[in-house]
Amino acid sequence: MSFPLLTVTAAVPAAGALATAAVPAARRAAAKWTALVFSLATLVLAGVQLARFDPDAAGPFQLTESHAWISDFGVRYELGVDGIGVVLVALTALLVPFVVLAGWHDADPLEPATPSRRWRPTQGFFALILMVEAMVVISFEATDVFVFYVFFEAMLIPMYFLIGGFGDRAGERTEDEAAAQRSYAAVKFLLYNLAGGLVMLAAVVGLYAVTADQLGHGTFSLTEIVQARGSGRLHFATVTERALFLGFFFAFAVKAPLWPVHTWLPNAMGEATAPVAVLITAVVDKVGTFAMLRFCLQLFPGASTWATPVIVVLALISILYGALLAVGQRDIKRLIAYASISHFGFIILGIFAMTTQGQGGATLYMVNHGISTAALMLVAGFLISRRGSRLIADYGGVQKVAPVLAGTFLVAGLATLSLPGLAPFVSEFLVLVGTFSRYPVAGAVATVGIVLAALYVLVLYQRTMTGPVEESVRAMPDLRVRELAVVAPLIALLLFLGVYPKPVTRILDPAVEHTMSQVHRTDPQPDVRVSNAEGAK
């Protein structure tokens, strides 16, 4: 038996969570370092995955593992990665160390902790982060629908405690008010995702029922179902396929989130600390869009095509609505949350455009959005921690007192508005062009999003960073070494992937082509044939 690399990649952060939780109460620093070391070990394992992954190999999944689990119900512990999975595992493993480092002081007790206290916030905070990482990683690796479902739902539990248990300094609010709002946000997050999950559970059971009926044995194995469908042994009635598709899609749309089931995100990202907000939008939410590609499209290609027009419209609404709402926000973190809703609209639009460029762009978008939002949100978090307020109006003239902070904020903001030369431009343009080649009107309308993005980013920058120096920010220190160590690598990555995205697209593309072939769609052809000779002129 070969080395179970995928299992280990998920097991290491899980073990790290236990180890961090076990650190004695008084030794907070030791807990932080434990968490950091385990998250870095996970990053190394993700690197090994990338190195051992062969983009050109035949077959959909690599590094596969398969064991019987609950044989009565045909549940198998099956893992495997395609190009999209392996890249998203790497993104997760890359971002978590930054999340840990950025949140270094977020869970320090406000007053010196009394040794007798049982509750250990610092240990808990970092253990929960690693727990989320473990569950996200295994969700990206699972090729058994049931295994995926279990972890897809289970990650709600640590997330719930991260959102409800830790927050920014209260600012102008009283501690009680802040706690009440946090708990509201956490419950809203839980309810929305639980509702989605339950609908999905029904569909998962339904899928089992259909396979049991037609194959003689129930199965949740993605590979087996896809094969059986390809060979004609498994056939979904149209109504069944659509119902099952909707069950899956609803859960993923809540998680992604797509308009109109998006409203939990601004609350959750607003109330959580900035590193947790990054965990939500850059890591956890990606499971939703990832699962659309992996499960919705591959299990139910017919229904996916059937639902496309509606989903494209919902995605367009998300893009414009999210951006307009971002323009109207007065709270920095909520603004970034609405911007993310707009960006998730682009990702979903790209997936359902059903073109190589659209899906290739959407998968690349997941990576780039993860990095750019992490950079923007974390710098915003550093800013907020200095002043103790999330309100845009409480800032002004920061660039004069903290030029490095302002500079990194601007670069992260420019990435968010997809400035050419930075990574998100490539993916956004691919999504647009991929959409345009199938749905010209939708592609053109989505382009309005680039104007709105410039508006919310530049207005945010202008109001917080420029103008006369506000009295309250006069003594604000510039970025510290730890903070710079978080931001600088992210910005370097944004620049690198903006100029040379090929290392990532090379891994993603074969997987995208595979998905396209699953849904039996080919790219539209250009109207005018241009010969190579003319191209060479």
Added chain:
Amino acid sequence: MENLIGLLVLVPLAGAGALLCGGRRLDRGGPWLGTLAAAVSFALGVVLFADMLGKGGEERTLDVTVFQWVPVGSFRADVGFHLDQLSMTFVLLITGVGSLIHLYSIGYMAHDERRRRFFGYLNLFLAAMLLLVLADNYLLLYVGWEGVGLASYLLIGFWQHKPSAATAAKKAFLVNRVGDMGMSIAIMLMFTTFGTFAFGPVLTAADRAGEGRLTAIALLLLLAACGKSAQVPLQSWLGDAMEGPTPVSALIHAATMVTAGVYLVTRSGAVFEGAPDAQTAVVTVGAVTLLFGAIVGCAKDDIKKALAGSTMSQIGYMILAAGLGPVGYVFAIMHLVTHGFFKAGLFLGAGSVMHGMNDEVDMRRYGGLRKYMPVTFVTFGLGYLAIIGFPGLSGFFSKDKIIEAAFAKGGTEGWILGGAALLGAAITAYYMTRVMIMTFFGEERWRPAPSPDEPSAEPAAGDRAGGMPHPHESPRTMTIPMIVLALGSVFAGGLFSVNDAFLKWLEPVTGHEEGNSPLGALTVTAATMAVLVLGVALAWAQYGRRPVPATAPPGSALTRAARRDLLQDDFNHVVLVRGGEHLTRSLVYLDHKLVDGVVNGTAASVGGLSGRMRRLQNGYVRSYAVSMFGGAAVLIAATLLMRAV
């Protein structure tokens, strides 16, 4: 030679990287380092130019593919360069004028504590602008296009502590983004039409795409050009952009970046030629803007804003010429180059005047400066003569050709366009004479410098605040670039016209046709001279013979409208800003009340869980169990349903 092209872009980019990330160590040497990067880039340009001259007219093109940038399926974008006579012209203009303005900035920005960053941004601009003109496909061009937009944003807002500067910077970026939308969609349309967006294949296959498709692409490109080149209806940002330091106004908002739209139209010639309706749109935009800018230029008392109106108007001439097709391309680019010399010179002169006058920008507070600033006076004066088209100077050759080409369009259209161009020439002579007289002649109408608390002051004002200005000539680093540009303003047009040298140089790339003007060349020249004299005389009568009041008279309705940029800003404010605010505010409200409410309500009523929901929202997680129960019920029902189906 191929490697040199990449280096041309890379050198200023490396300069920008070093200056922006280099930290305090580079504070002292930064300005010289930045200037050196610009000069090296210019030297590389000259080497490439010499190499190009050594080859025959048709073999002068150099193509280099550096690496594959975005390869996804059939979508291929390369980082590749295309150097021909057209891009060469721009390379020399950008790096030449760019180097001079770097040099000028050493003196101009000497007192600014953030000057290292200023030179970093200037280098970034050079790199992006060179990328724009050297790219061999539209997507890479777009990178340069937005790159210069970024540099422009950073430099307009360079004095960020001034709210007006920060607002102007944001406005410029946003208006340009509207144009960029056009560029984005144009590239997408090229991809779906041709399967590629590289210049070579698109432009050779353009004639097979059908007129409708070409018209759409051309109009989208025109929208992009309107944004970048400040043409009606996207011109409103240029006047505000004068908030930036004056060298920036000279380099970016006069000589180079704002002419990118002319480059785009000329480069995409094959697309426009296949779309006559789009060409009509181009010439209309050009003609309207050349009058619009000129009228605005007449009413401004701020010397930089008067010059900004003039820039808009002169670019209108270029766009008009480019819209005429092969009859006009060469003259559009020729005017672009000569304008690069004299307008950059005029702006640098204005900067020199401000430098000596406590950063005063109101021309009503100037007067009689020729005695105190002789070099500035002479160089500015030569630029003035060049722009109004004084016989023998640069502007005379290039503008005259455009007016002639406009008449040659033929029919009623030709008369309208030619007439507009002639009228524009008259107004140009009027407003430039007005600037000249108010600044250098007449009595001294100076006033004490604004106090340092007033945030409008440019940086040097701090030292001398409070006293009356003591106008003085600027230091050598500032006067040398002014002298060089003045020489260009005097001689460039003439040199280009000897043996039609410029025409022969560009023709292999852009093509050229002689127009059939209903009026002879001499008639056009005579008419141009007549309107020139008229304009100068009118300005002389109004401002030269009578003392200039220190505060502006109320003026006619037209004057008042022109002072407010012909009310475009008011329109934008009412329709876009106010309307947008209402829209976003009501959406924020609705998102909270309606979307949230409906989703919550649906969830509650569907599950019949509304009571438990409320308790859950109070934070009792034990209701988790209840919702699990509800979920299980849904699940069983669904399973039964599936069985039934």
